[in-house]
Structures are given as C-alpha cells and as structure tokens.
Amino acid sequence: MAELENPNVMTNLITFLSSLLKRVSESNDNKQQPQRISVFHGLSRPTISIHNYLERIFKYANCSPSCFIVAYVYLDRFTQRQPSLPMNSFNVHRLLITSVMVAAKFMDDMYYNNAYYAKVGGISTIEMNFLELDFLFGMSFHLNVTPNTFQAYCAHLHREMLLMQPPLDFPNSSLLKSSSSSKAHLLCSNNDESHNSHHQHQKQQQQQELAV
Template sequence: MTTFVKDIKEIPSLKPPQETFVDDPTSLSEINLDDLVFDLQNGLKNLNNLHILHIIFIYSITLKFIIKLQQHPELFEKFRNQVIENLGVKDLLNELESHSSRSPSICDDNETRLKIDTSNTQIFNNLNSSNTSISTNTETSGSSSSSSTTSATSSSSDLNNQPKDNNNNIRMDEPNLTILKDHSHDDSNDSLTEVRKFDHNFGEILMNNDKNISIFADENIDDIRYKGNNNDNNDNKTEPVYIPLEKLIETTNLQTPEELETENNQKELKKLSKEIYNSQKVKSSINHQHLIKIFNLIKLPNLSIQNFLLRINQYSSSISKVAYINSIYLIYKISIILNFIPLTNENSYRLIISSLRTNIKNLDDLYQKQKIFKNVIGLNLKDLLKLEISFCYLINFNFNFNLNYNFENTLKNFLNFEFIELVNFFKFELFDDYIDIVNGLST
C-alpha cells in the first residue's frame, strides 16, 4: 500500500526542492494556479524569481476572487475574520473597542489634526480680533502715533510719519503681551507670547553685544571656540571623563535580533489594529462615500483585468515586480483587512491605475512621464492626477514602505500566506466560481 505525503516539509532529511532548467512562461495560459500555489508554499517561487507573468496572474486572480467574494457578504465576513485572526490583531481590536466604550475621548489621527487646526485658528482669530479692537480704540481716541499701543497696530502710513529718532524706543513686546493676556490665558497663547517676545528682543540683544556680532561676522567661523578661552594652552586641558564599561553594560538594554524582531512585530500589529479600528469609524462619513465614487466607471472597458495589466506591462515594461506586488497588497489591504472599500468590476480598473502609479513613483528608479503613461491606460492628465491623490487619501498615505523595517517581510507574507489563504478559501467555498475564473484566465 502506497502512502502520499501532502507536504514535503514533513520529511525532515529531505533537501529543499529547487527549480532547475525551468522555462519562463510566455503567456498566462501556461501558468497553472495549483502549481503556483505549491511553489510558493514550498519556497520554489519567491519575490526574487517570480516572472512578471506570474505576478500579473497573481494580480488578476486576487482581484477576481475578492470581487466575487464580496458578492457573498457572509462568506466575505467569514474570510475577513479568518484573516484578522491569523494576523494576530483580533485581541488588540477587542481591547480598542472596549477601551473606546469606556473613554470616548479616543480619536483617530484625522480628528487630532482637526482639533489642532481648530486651536490654531482660534489663536489666529483671537489675535486678529484683539488687534482690530486696539486699532479701533486708537482711532476713536485720536492719540498720536508715538504711543506704544498705536505703534504696535498702526498702518504703514502712520509709521512713515513718525520721527526717525523715536524708532529705537518702540517696544513691540509690551502691547502684544497685553493683547494676548487680556484676551486668553491658555498655554498655547502664553507660549506664542514668549516666542513673539523673543523675536522682538533678539535684534536688541545682537545690537547691544559685540561678542555676538563677532560670531556671525568673523571670517574664520570654523575656528571659534564657544567654550573656554582662546589663550588656553594644551597643558591646561582637562582629561575627558570616560564611563566605566561595567556601568555601560548595566544601563544598556541589549536585545538579541529575535527579541528586536518580536518587539517590532508587536509595534506593527498595534499600528495595524488602530488602522483597522479607525477605518471603520471613517467609513460611515460623507467624505468617504464621495471619495470611493471617484474610482467608479460608468461603463466597463472592452479589456478584461488581465489584458489591461498585460497592456500596462507591454508599454511600460520598466515597472518593477516589487511595485506590482505592493500594489496588489495595498488593494488587498483596503478591501479585505480594512474593509474600507467594496471592490467591484467598475472600480477595479481605476484602483489598479492609482495603486500601481503611486507605487511606481515611490519605489522605481526609472520614472515614466505622465503624458506617456496616460496613453497606456487611456486617461487624461487631470483624471490621472485626481486618481493618484484620491488613492493617497484612501490609504491614509500609508504605503507600507515609509519608515517600515518590515517591508520585504510584508510582501513575502502576502505571497506565501495571505494569497494562498485566499485561494484555498475560495476553492473550498466557491468551487464552481473558482473553476470559471481560472479557466477564464487560461483562455
């Protein structure tokens, strides 16, 4: 009786398989999805040795499976919960939801920025209103422009009429200080007052101190010694103080690469959980509904998704494979993980354009002009720029590679786990649709 091993990793002494003398595919019909999944699972295919047609095949399959899966809401929620649980952020999301129910003051980054802008606007309005009131008082009182209050708020014509001898006696800090303190007493206004007071007195400090002027006027500025006298001899120099090695070891936090990777992974998971939580809050806003309408098409083009990607590759062959894969991952993230936009046939084409184009500009060294790329995809310059900006706001300017140490690992995880998880789930739950989609790509 013969037995079969489902996974070659179950045999411990077997060498890892390697591809030898394998021809690259010349069309999408030569790619078999089951063989591709097997190669990705067992390390035969990775980010480095995938052919561009393999990537286009993965791109097309991912979009078609997500579009079909979102037509079945129950299966979509089941798969999304499975993905979130495998990512390890389910417990973090539950903590955020329970914490937000106890303290409703938690807000996302957009709300924080809005509060900051509102406070700054309030400060600016306070300053304008106070300046307007003082200028009104000076007009009604009929006082001369030589007073300190009038000099702080007088117009350019009044300043021209002042005597030149009194220009040095004008103090700009006192009226501004009284304006701010009379109008408001919050910390932001006090800090703004100190900045204004420093700016007005800084010129007087330089004018009254010849040493400070010599610092900026000296030609040999590199030879200036700010601490100590220039007449110090080498014999009088004090020996530098060295920290003992034992004390350095006690006060230094030494982490192994494994511990550092674990800590960074925890930070990424917390960041992702906050992103998922905040996306559900923004999803119900009017601005979000208006934003996703930009990607919808009134009429579908004659080209299918795979033929559209093949056209882009034909006329823009300089696009890197990393840009393609990260473009797929971002669409997968906003449609599955964040559940931020429903992926349909009407908006998939423009999402491909915007996601791919923004990744090209950020990841690729070879830059293709907008005028050339617009002819490839069939858009004008205005609509192309509009799609790029809208996509940046859709993903909240988080392109997965900005200040992210785990960029390469994220793409590897998408190919080795998340894409395979999507294929296996779709094959098990919607087998008939699975066969139709795969056969459609082959033909």
C-alpha cells in the same frame, strides 16, 4: 530579484493576480450593500478584461517586478481603510493603474509621469491626477512597505497560488533582503548603471508604441 524577473514567473503572477482581483470584484458586485461612488468608478464596466489590462500595464509601465507585489499591498491597505469602497467591476481597473503608478513612484528610481500612465490606463491625465490624490489620501499616505510585510504578502500569494492547478512558479522568501531604508530595497533597486540604461531604452520604445 532573478526569480521575479523570470518571464514565466511574472506571467504566472499576472495571471494569478488578475484571477484573484476578478474573483473579488465579482463577489462584491453581487453583494447587496451600500457602496459609495468615487472617482474610481466608471459609468460602465470596462470592455477590457482585468487580465488583459494588467498585461497591458506590465508591458508598458516598465516598472520593477516587485512593484506589482507592492501595488497589491497598496490595494489591500486602501480597501481596508475604505470599507465603503469595495473593489468591484466598475472601479478595479482604475484602482489597478493607480496602485501600480504609486508603487513605481515610491519604489523605483526611474518612472514615467502621470500623463504616460494615463495613456497606459486609457484615461485622461486630469483623471489620473485625481485618482492618484484620492488613492494616497485613501491609504492615509501609508506607502512604506517593510521587508517583513513584503515577505508576508509574497507568502500569502504563494499559498493561494499553490491551490491553483497546475501549481504556478512563484518567488519565495529568499528574494527578500533586509534593509532599513524607507524604500526597504524590496528587490527593485535600479541603481545599477547598465540596468538604468536598459530601462531608459525600454522607456523610449514604450513611449513610441503608445504614441502610435
């Protein structure tokens, strides 16, 4: 938990994830294969970069750090189950905000409503509702992430990050705690009273900033 909450680790994780998603999206942009249009597709490529968009989500979503790993798991599950909907530059931003929102709802004890995530993502609440529904059905509601699965994805991301120069700090498998609960206690339990108080204070600050 301490490693993921380290600002440097999270900065590196966001940098790597955005680079990975950018690479995948651009690769699929260049593939000459039929791609089904979905609610995740925009009419044009968003002007905000994937990196800046992910930083915005990290700043305002205020979810537990592990939610970003779980969101990556969800994205992988979604694309595997929806081969006709590969991630590209026209849908990656909407897939990102939706996956983080769903992860936060499933993982965290405290989270925002859809209207707030819509503001973070720069879309309407109605669109956010449709995205969530399509995403859940697209994953066949396969939301549970076991400690073993979480560890496997951490290890995969760690290996990929080691290929980057210079190497980036990343949490290791010691972060995992065994659990048989549906939420798997993937290092983002918010049961501590002081943590909840701090979380609530941050929520109020974030809401005030977005309202400006």
